[in-house]
Amino acid sequence: MVKFILRRFLYALITLWLIASFTFVLMKNLPGNPLGEGAERIPKATKEMLLKQYGLDKPLWEQYLTFMNNIIHGDLGASFQFPAHKVTDIIKQAFPSSLKLGLIAIVIAIVVGLTLGIIAALKHNKAGDYTAMFIAILGVSIPSFVLGPLLSYYVGVKWGILPAGLWKGPKYVILPSLALSFGTIAILARLMRTSMLDVLNQDYIKTAKSKGLTNFSVVVKHTIRNAILPVITIIGPIFVNVITGTLVVEQIFSVPGLGKHFVSSVYSNDYTMISGLTIFYSAILILVIFITDIVYGFVDPRIRLGKGGK
């Protein structure tokens, strides 16, 4: 098992290194220079001096080595847009909002999505099923950049129930979380429904029923617990998707998260920020996959008995 974990860890590191290297190559191919707002009016001499300060006058291979060396030492460099701030500080500052929004959205998505899926399966081909699936289809069809402004306008402005935007306390979290969770609700509902229907047709469910167990007991103890396994598989990646996919929702509701930095850093060629954020998000995804692998290694020994596993 230790070998299995070590091997997975090594794969994770290699993946991260590849991503960092690709990011470096891609961002060096971005047109323009990274001197930000007002760059067009910077006199040539000042421009050269600034590029020198950031080491951008050096050969590409030297820039790459410095870049990798800094990453190894946990230094993602200073942002070009916010020269007095390190990228790591900006991540520390902005990520908690994205994470909070993402976590609440995923909790809503899991609760509502699974409930809808369960109802749909139990009421298969009946009104409950159609209603739940109608909601699921809506969820898939309405992207957050449509739902967000609708919620902000109707709930925030027209009905005045919740704040239309900003991020200043618990009630400010509700609308952006709902907007963010809608698509995930749909995915989870459909997956849970399929999985439940599959389990409901298994022999052991029929056996349980024939043993005289109550419906509640069959559903909760046998069906849901088994049907939820395939859902767990995708919760990891979905979680990462949700916390990294908050950009549009953050923008719509003025949430001070990390998403806006991603876009603005690309527009302004903020090299350090682009690479820092890519590496950070990749690291989260890789970590989640790593943990999923380990958990699966525990759950199903055949997985770790793959190549070289014992």
Place this chain on the structure above:
Amino acid sequence: MKATKWVSTAVALTLMGSVAIGCAKSEESPSTSPTGDTKGTAAPASNKPQEMKINFTAEPPVMDSSKTTANAAFTFLGAFNEGLYRTDKDGKATPALAKDFPKISADGLTYTFDIRDNANWSDGQPVKAQDFVYSFKRTLDPTTKAQYSFIVAWIKGGEAVTKAKTPDEIKAAQDALGVKAINDKQLEVKLEKPVAFFTQLLAFATFFPQREDFVTKAGDKYGAEVDKVIGAGPFVLSKWDHGQTLELVKNDKYWDAANVKLTKVTANIVKDSNTGLNLYETDAADLTEINRDQLTLYKGKPDNLPKPELTNSYLMYQTKKVPALGNKKIRQALGLAIDRQAYVDTVLANGSVASTGLVPGGTSDGAGGDFRKSAGETQPKFDAAKAKQLLAEGLKELGLTELPKMKVNADDTETAKKSLEFILAQWKQNLGYDAVANPVPHALRIELSSKKDFDIVLSLWGADYNDPMTFLDMWVTGGEFDEGDYSNPEYDKLIKSAQTEVDASKRSKALIDAEKILMDDQGVAPLYFRTRAYLKKENVTGLILPAFGQEWELKWASIK
């Protein structure tokens, strides 16, 4: 199988737990919700709390008056700090930390300023002449890497400081700089050559004072956090939640505190204009910028507040690399073929004004008037028939039968793309010419322009200071920003004479004559003078939306 069940049970429990936590949290919501922001909006009108909430579109990158180039930072710097002068509602410099207007020597080179006795920093320390000396030297110091150092370099010996290489050279150049504190309250500045608008310029944030002890103590973080900024202005920056909120409170130690009515200003960073409008509609904001489509909903309503800017949009031609564009008649034809009034009415529809010259309306002429009014309409008016005729003549001169295919670069923003579409349609309709649209990301457009790698480019230029020179000196032969390689010796002569002329009216005339030449040559083809649209609650009075530099000026604002 056992393990599987164990894991699924654990997950189910976790899910239930998280749901429970989620529910508990939302139940807690009402009691833990901060009431600060709702308080402001719910307060009875009779109390008239002097508090204002503003939607702000950008995070100030750094609030260091030496380093910043961003409007977002200039806006806040102007609120919590100030210079010897402050720009009033008419765009004119009024004495601020300086007691009065400067004493200027007859040759226009030496300025002497008296600093107010009651000018204080927000921590109570007096503002001294040395704070200005330190600030100017720091901006010029090449190790500061100040992008706007070129403005301060007009002080005698300034350029030498910016070009110094070693610490010793820097020190020697700084010592020789034409700025000195005669005593704590008297400052003397010597210029390299007369700068007619120098007093006006001193209201610009790059010339604000800085406290050496404070800057040194803050180190690299100077201007980056709420406790790393200090000023001597009407407000104090009291909160800076990055990416979220900035808060200003009244500075009781300000020399003119009696005339500052607002006690608190909250600026929330809201990038999306729809959200901005929603917040305005729910009274969560008293001021917000709106876009063209939103403006149509508020046309004629009292809260619609236009912000005319000293910013122009123009087409720049590469006159050297593209021989056809080196021909004056062809440039004139291209310029004459665009109906600018239709352009601002249909494409922009935000209050922007069709250009009548290069220098935007509202720019001072340096002799007490408005340059645009003094100069009149120097740009040839839209005339499709004449354009066609000039094109034919121009082609004949070049021995061509038709214009070569040319690309028109522009940003890839919605407005820029619509602008391209309009301009190209006008050329097609009025000249029968098909140009190629080339919308590219902003950074690429800038890079291509600075490498002179373009045929025609759609560009914008905003004033660095309120004087026509900021728009006109760009086009002198070999100028750093003359990316179209426009050249006219007569024009160069006029600009050079204006750069040294002490007599304001003679200088103004030289600049007007220069603009006339540039417009006749169509070295560049101006399109419009930009106006942005804001919504302001009717009970907010005295708020100024300056034409350049800052987004808004709060000193004289109050709530009715």
